[in-house]
Amino acid sequence: MLIGMFDSGSGGLSVLCACKKAVPYARYLYLDDSAHCPYGNKPEEEIKRIALENARILFDAGCDAIVIACNTATAAAAPLIRKEYPDKVVIGIEPAVRPALGKVKGKILLLATPVTANLRSYPDRVIVGAEETLAAEIEAAYPNASALKALAKKTLAKYSGYEAVVTGCTHYAHLIPYIDAPVFDGAEGVARRLRSVTDKLTGG
Secondary structure: OEEEEEEOOOOOHHHHHHHHHHOOOOEEEEEEOHHHOOOOOOOHHHHHHHHHHHHHHHHHOOOOEEEEOOHHHHHHHHHHHHHHOOOOEEEOOOOOHHHHHHHOOOOEEEEEOHHHHHOOOOOOOEEEEEOOOHHHHHHHHOOOHHHHHHHHHHHHOOOOOOOEEEEEOHHHHHHHHHOOOOEEEOHHHHHHHHHHHHHHHHOO
16 A cells, blocks of 8 residues: 655655654655745645645545645645545544643643644633744755754743644654643644555555
């Protein structure tokens, strides 16, 4: 089984890692769309066009299923891709807001791109941090640990009053080791969903 995956650069690598652990018997094809990085500050229609083209590339390459390893592309384009490919498996990633709210009594900080922040509504306990340039900054810094640590410190200094952090962009997962608070990331949920789907497809 061949699983396709795309993101605007290195952010989706955290999702790829989680999926490979959950479904180790599959083969993976990762489309690193750094030419269009970042997605999060682009117009919604442009994101849809880019995401649909990436899905076409992966399905034309023989992928049995694809994972949209990007919160922004999922929010903007997942319904369109599923409509275009009704007989294909298309899995997106969602910010892990619900699990965070279920485990944390106080407020949580959702770090997200402007598109992810604007295309969804969130409960009052969620502090929404719409970060215009953070994904591009992380892409440029990766894998420099000291640079990523500095980005985490600079970003979190802008917010207060939260007990946990939700990474609403897969690029932000690279900051997790430098966040001094519980962090909820959507990669594990994607991996569980992919495992469920592949088990059905393979009779596992």
